[in-house]
Amino acid sequence: MNEIDKAKEIYENLQKTTPIDSFNDLALCYHQLGCIYRLKCNFDDALSNLQKAVEIMQKSRSQDHPDLATPYHNIALVHRSAGRNSEALLYYEKSLGLMQNSLEVPYQYLAGTHCNIAATYQALGQYSKALS
Known part of the structure; x- marks a missing residue:
């Protein structure tokens, strides 16, 4: 069993007992x-779990809480990995919007999200948007 499978097993057990x-x-x-x-590369299960995380987080936070930026960013990564670049952009933008409204987010996260947005525009052939 590799390290990823071990981590999966641990989180599945934690999920069942939490x-x-x-x-x-x-x-x-x-x-x-x-x-x-x-x-x-199991993108359907990845999205299902990340969306469930968002649903749970929204029960204890506002819809625009900066903590939601991370799962939105990871949902974007899943869409990007699956070749669904337009969907990825929507979630990168959601993530970026939440981060920009927070004073607590390190600039490295903002920069990383901007880079991911640019790379996604590049993958879509929208080079002028990638540069902006």
Whole structure:
């Protein structure tokens, strides 16, 4: 069993044993599973888990809370990995909007998201938008 499979097993066990009202811990389990499934190129399960993480997070936070930027960014990464660049852009923009409205987000995250947006525009052949 490789390290990714071990991590998957750990998060699946945590997910099963985490109380339903422990929103932060449960959302983290779904989020991490989504990231693991993306690494395994299982994009449907990745999206399902990441979207579930967002749903859980929205139960304890506002719709525009900066904590949602990370799962939105990872949803964008899944779409990009699956070749769905237009969908990826929507989630990168959501993530970026949440980060820009927060004073707590490190500039490296903003820069990384801008780079991912540019790369996605490049993949779509929209070079002028990629440069802007």
